[in-house]
Amino acid sequence: MPTPTPTLLQTPAGAFRVAIDGPEGAPVLVLSNSLGTTLEMWDAQAARLATSHRVVRYDTRGHGGSVVPPGPYRFEQLGGDVLALLDALQVERASFCGISMGGFTGLWLGVHAGHRLNHLVVANSAAKIGTEEGWRARAALVREKGAAAMAELAASSPGRWFTEAFVAAQPALVRQAQGWIAGIAPEGYAACCEALARADLRSSIARIAVPTLLIAGAADPVTTVADAQAMQVAIPGAQLVQLPASHLSNLEAPAEFDAALAAFVA
Secondary structure: OOOOEEEEEEEEOOOEEEEEEEEOOOOOOEEEEOOOHHHHHHHHHHHHHOOOOOOEEEOOOOOOOOOOOOOOOOOHHHHHHHHHHHOOOOOOOOOEEEEHHHHHHHHHHHHHHHHHHEEEEEOOOOOOOHHHHHHHHHHHHHHOOOOHHHHHHHHHHHHHHHHHHHHHHHHHHHHHHHHHHHHHOHHHHHHHHHHHHHHOOOOOOOOOOEEEEEEEOOOOOOOOHHHHHHHHHHHOOOEEEEEOOOOHHHHOOOOHHHHHHHHHOO
């Protein structure tokens, strides 16, 4: 199946770069990228799920070809962007899968807009990711050093995103992922770091009533299996799948990721 050419979709917040796969009229599945990546991170999942779903991928605010307003951003905006995209596409309800930052966007939607969701899949994420101090320091560094800071983050990203064995076995894919983060606008990246600095849904996720699947990477040093287990305890009826991967599990363990996602949203 040919990969669609991404297009710009206008919303009240600005234009978002979107790619849509799959037949019109099929159930809609929205895929939300991690910090420092673009909608291309979902190429494999879009190809797999487009046989059964209308797959909508988008570059998160501040990323790729989407709008880059000045920060700081808040998850009320990142979640609101998803709702605005659904409105622009005239979609009342959709399933949602997000990874890392995108997974937190999913948690926000589950808490605040569950009536718009059929299924919620939260991969390699947590109800509180990192520390406020750490995110604010990273945002300040990126604003100060600009593109040079993005290049430094690209150089160090494989150690956060993948296991050593995967880095050695899949150098081309690792370089592609490094290219994504190197190309992110510094202001957009910093503003999303500031959103993560303030973001804490640990006291709220018990309100999520949407069927929820949590995906964790067994070797993920950023959002750990313990983080996923804590969410599973808090979210009524949540399911948990562990994959043999680090932080970007959809790239490192695509067959297992796709099988879990496809079975859950079927």
